[in-house]
Amino acid sequence: MRDQGLQNPTDKPLRLSGTRFTATYLLHGPAIDAQRAAEDLCIEQTIEYPADLVRDEGIRSQIFGRTLALDPVHPHLTRATISFAVEIAGGELTQLLNTLFGNISLKPGIRLVDVEPVPELIAPYRGPRFGTAGLRELLQAPTRPLLATALKPMGLPADVLADLAHDLALGGIDLIKDDHGLADQEFGHFRERVERCSAAVRKAAAKTGRPCLYAPNVSGPADQLRQRARFAKAAGAGALLVAPGLVGFDAMRMLADDDSVALPILCHPALLGSFVVHPSHGIGHGVLLGTLARLGGADISIFPNHGGRFSFSTQDCREIVQACRAPLSANRAILPAPAGGMRVDRVAEMRQFYGDDVVLLIGGDLHRSSNLIERCGELRDLVAGG
């Protein structure tokens, strides 16, 4: 027999470091409900257990989330600042995601908009291996915008894609990535594509004397991720394309951390849209495609530019850019790569909006010309110098 509920009957009381980090959430709903919603969140994201049944003082004072502030934004929107013990996130990106938004993803009306980068929280993550500075060094482009494009459409044979990659490199594109739909299909095998395209890009770079990085898409089965990355490295690929929405943020982190690969990582947002598209729910654009992408080791974060085929606003894009560049403990700043139906005629405007620490990712529009190499040259001229 014992009393209702749980306590820690041992002589080993819980002793955490006392270091906590804050996460900021926007709570949609009447301000009068915000206090309860924040308290629910504090419990849901930690003990997920009836709080009244926990009588252990160590758990109550150290494990429970804490509401530090509730700031009304307007009558139906409250900004809640919640703190969690750093130990709860456990030094694992999976558990950090779980702590920040695991169970509450199942509730409408809650949006995670900021995570405080306390050093003890961030320290377990090696972060981007190259970042902005490392990429610029690799590409011998100290100040200008970098240029990227995608190999597509799916259905073309490897040798045709390789010819295309060759011409794009010859034309002056810095980064040539697989379209994220190129996987390991019967009509387009991963290994053949990676070997041919890597070789073609290196051949073109040897001709021009300018570095160019080919980034094959290694997003695939969990038990083949490392092998694909290592194969790509051995074949001479210069970077990797990874979609953390498909493989998990921590799988991207694993590839970034693999010293036997050591290639720049381009983060693709496939399947991640559901976290951001509803302003009243999910994870803020900056947190998801900036902060979490960096913790996951991305050197470049691809996202849909405003005014393209997708629905991101200028403010959404600004948040991503800020999170790519903001201090994040010892993590390197990374490059935003606005994409999604971008056109050569928008380059000037994009430079104005993003500045020059940016990757301009232009796909189909490059092909609206009878001479692809010349068209790339025109684009290159637009960002010349530096």
Next chain:
Amino acid sequence: MRDQGLQNPTDKPLRLSGTRFTATYLLHGPAIDAQRAAEDLCIEQTIEYPADLVRDEGIRSQIFGRTLALDPVHPHLTRATISFAVEIAGGELTQLLNTLFGNISLKPGIRLVDVEPVPELIAPYRGPRFGTAGLRELLQAPTRPLLATALKPMGLPADVLADLAHDLALGGIDLIKDDHGLADQEFGHFRERVERCSAAVRKAAAKTGRPCLYAPNVSGPADQLRQRARFAKAAGAGALLVAPGLVGFDAMRMLADDDSVALPILCHPALLGSFVVHPSHGIGHGVLLGTLARLGGADISIFPNHGGRFSFSTQDCREIVQACRAPLSANRAILPAPAGGMRVDRVAEMRQFYGDDVVLLIGGDLHRSSNLIERCGELRDLVAGG
């Protein structure tokens, strides 16, 4: 010099099998826009390239998605039936997810609500190793609802969690899972917890003569997933808890397929909520937590029951249950596990709603008693027989 756009200049024309599968989407917005939205989707999810620049007939006729039907539901909602070549999904769960909802996740107003289980699409996935029948055999429970609970709260030492697991097993619970917030924290190490809890549950099962499965949470770093699962197996755990939102659906599939582990998989919905909570966007409850969970090898799909702490409706829950049980090529049916603030006093109602092919997952409410073992016994009596 060449013409604008791309074609396949080789003498190897694209030859796919011709087998296609349909995916059904709800398109929110004026019916007059539905045709264009569907065509956009057909392109966005396949070639992601200006369709007018593709002159290769093989790609146009075989790779492009096809709008098979547009059925108005009401003036602002259209049901679109789209077909894709099975080869595009490439036999990889990552690429299937990408094909179904990768880029269009970034657009509001689109919801994936059905995937046609054509055998060629489903064949690459081994699916649930146990399924409903296999779990019932393991647990010697041919017909009754299965009972599950969670070990929590985080912050308790391993020996206290183990004592708790022991009592829960003694009381007659069939499946005892880690809370999904138990990872490998400084205050709760994975290995110690798994060893102690596995041993405690086995000890209790030996006393009662009734099987009981302990399911540790193995959701963690990508490069430790297999090791954790294998460690759990070696320590005597009876099942695994995996959150595909945290680790990726294909990582769950990898663990389910690991013959050296061969344990039932409990799928936890952490971080997946953003796909389902907005009815006008995302992935339908049944597709995500039924169909995709099964393709990812889950034997049990945990989700928030209607009328609990979360917002799922009775219809949402019904869709999950249907998808857990529906024919899915050769895949086994699996058990739904409604959870999230469930109470013992709802068991009768839940049996009525779900039938007896269900896992009743009751957490904190079991602890609202001065005698946990007796409380479990009361619950067990409610589902006695079979």
